Amino acid sequence: MNEIILSEKNGQVLASSREVAERFGKAHDKVKRSIKSFEKDVAIFGEMFILSYYDDSYGRKQEEYLMTRDGFSLLCMGFTGKKALEWKLKYIDAFNQMEDRLKNENQLTEEEKLKLQLFSKDASEVAYAHNRLIELATAPLIAENEELKPKAEYHDEVLKKDGLITTTVVAKDLGFSSANKLNKVMNANHIIFKNQSGTWCPYAEYEWLIEDNYADYESYTNEHSKPCLKWTEKGRKWIVENYNQWVMNLAS
Secondary structure, three states: OOOEEEEEEEEEEEEHHHHHHHOOOOOOOHHHHHHHHHOOOOOOOOHHHEEEEEHHHHHHHHEEEEEOHHHHHHOOOOHHHHHHHHHHHHHHHHHHHHHHHHHHHHHOOOOHHHHHHOOOOOOHHHHHHHHHHHHHHHHHHHOOOOOOOOHHHHHEEOOOOOOOOHHHHHHHHHHOOHHHHHHHHHHOOOEEEEOOOOOOEEEEOOOHHOOOOOOEEEEEEEOOOOOOOEEHHHHHHHHHHHHHHHHHHHHO
């Protein structure tokens, strides 16, 4: 295998003594002895060579060293021959490429890094990036002081329509304490808007929500109260299934 594998820790690019031994055709034990021989004379030995462990084919813990570019140069300066020169050049090129990549990554915004992380092979990293992108996308839409509906509104008697659910209940399905955030996300996606009387209504292209029984209006018994947009179970399911995509639309 000709591919050079480097790792990164705390912004440093590191090469494995085990893999260096393999590439240069050396016994790993001899390479480790060579590294340990520097310890007495190199003041910054611990910065250049970091003791680490790996599992061998029998599942046993074995020592190896992870070395910085300087540690690699110190170790390999004594490796001679045409093949050794070829591998030195390959390692130098690999160090350069990875250091450039890390430098460029440090210039990316948090949002750009998170979008790249969505392609990670680690499911937990993908989940974190997805959730963090949602937070970043919705944060600007939420006022520092959320509008709180008077407690009395929740206790008013209403002219009931069977099966209608408040947006607040749907919002709680998504982990929110009020409907404010959900309304803002749907508004930003051009699904609903507030009319002059303060009632949330579907935009023209989403009037099918009323026609297809996803939502309807419910009025309070108080004659001065405004009608309220509410949702059927079908509408509730539609919102929950599409919410993440709406948020991703705002993040893109």
